[in-house]
Amino acid sequence: MKKIINKLLIIALVFSTVMSCKDPDNAIYDVFDGVSYGAVIRTLDRVSTNYNIFDLNSRFEIVVEEQDEEYGGLLDKVNVYVSYTDKTDDGVNNSKAEILLKSIAASEFTTSANGLPSTTIAATFSEALAALGFTIGDGNYNGGDEFDFRLEVVLTDGRSFSADDASGSLQGSYFKSPYAYNVGILCIPDSPITGDYVINMQDSYGDGWQGSKIVCTIDGVENYAFLPDYWSTGLGPFTDGTATITVPAGASTVVWSFVAGDWPSEVSFQIIGPNSGNVIGDFGPSPVEGELALNLCNE
Template sequence: MKNLFKYIFIGAIFIGFSACEEDDGDENITVLVQDTVETGAVLRTIQIISNELPIGLDAGFSVQIEEQDELGGDLLQSVDVFATFADNSPDDGDTTGANFSEFSLGTIDATEFTDDQPFGLPRVTLSYSSDVLNAGAGVTPDQLFGGDTYTVRLSLNLTDGRVFSVNNAGGIITGGFFNSPFQYAVTVTCPVDAAYAVGNYALDVTTGVFPDFGATQDFTEATYSVTAGTGDTERIVNDVPFLPEFGDFVGPITFNLVCGQTILPNQALGGGVGCGGAIQGDSMGTDFGAYDPADDSVFTIGFIITAGDSGSTCPSAPYSSVLTLTRQ
């Protein structure tokens, strides 16, 4: 089974540029890929168990990940875990003296992973309480408010000395085939009813047009299913086409309901579409949408669209996007 995965893993890395190669019917494709492609390694997200810190409740961050490399997990040495705190509510909660630099949450050794999973690849569940996160940032619960975030970043160390993290992973890795973002947003939230903003909503593009290649639209205006995600305040707009003029690029739009604002954590759009790097959506601590906690008939989602991966050639400049969703 590990050998089967090895060829799938290498083949997926190869997909991004195989169409540019001249076809040679006499050469075995498996040999060609193995001889010409330097493979990396990923930490695939199996399940986000918790990524919210509701005010007044005990909570934390927890995610199950799976390490994948060209030797079926045998290159795994360890995973370093880091976190960064961001005060996105400067008018609420005094975070004077807080640590806004990245701090360490420790190292997970390969021996802490288990490989009695599907495909025999190593998996582990990472869990960090709100107390641990707050201690690293030097803040107390009363200093926090809805919208403040922790970004948890993973750095994968291999036995051959190579290191992989968000800074050297392309779009097909972070937001596409492998679902390996190497980092996760953990948001301080105000609890809402589980049924709030769940159902069918018509999506209208209020602001934003993709600036490259003569595009005339971003997201397809239609009716979509909005479902609850991980935690009480995460919502997902399902199967939204992005840049439909250029292909069948479809993916979810995930956002959080945070004390009257909708906040989009950094994510690939359209299932990871990009040119040289995945096109990203991110509220970036300033561009938020809004919702009324007493009325979920209409709300907005506001964020910045950009290409966050190194080497990307699109879009030509970051721009704001505002989506309005109306219950049907």
């Protein structure tokens, strides 16, 4: 059975308790004594997490649900904050400090399939620019720069929880509760940029991608890039590799996407632009499934 020894952690916790009429003095009671419970925002769907500099209506949009010790009964509101990080190396720093973009009251939430309060949080490119004081077309924002959205859960008892309260376990694959989202400004032109796209691929474990793959669909025809799977080929190790996908002259539609197989947490890759030689997409570990947004600003 694949990777049993290295990857499967089995924790057996056995308690032996002697019952008596006196209060128990087992250590477990000391462990949980004084424990308080908070709240989490869980990401159900990342509908869109990048802006297109050519499209003021492009959106940052996610679907979330809230959980607290009363299964959402303590939710008062969720505050949405936004800031801006200037990553353009031109000697001028146009970064913007964080401001409150909006507050979403508990009454605006619906009920998710999990029986918890759920809502869609969205902001268009133009809304984010205006909120931070940018003038449309003023040249103070550029492709490659970044908006940073942060969520804050406020409970009816006055407590609040945000990114600083999220441990590694909350940010992992089960809870998906980072509270914070980086939204890049990409340059996605109306017509495809043709040429050879080089894809550098890595697998942190060294046994290949095990079903994960990059798909470049050119006018309806799928082209694939991936690292071979050691477990099916018996070859390897497969820690890295390079592939090239050519978008031919005259192509009318090009869509890049990622399909996750087993252990996508080991998968990373970079896509190099055909003209500039710059990295136009850097993904992983655990790339998000679905369409890949490439930064074609300098192509």
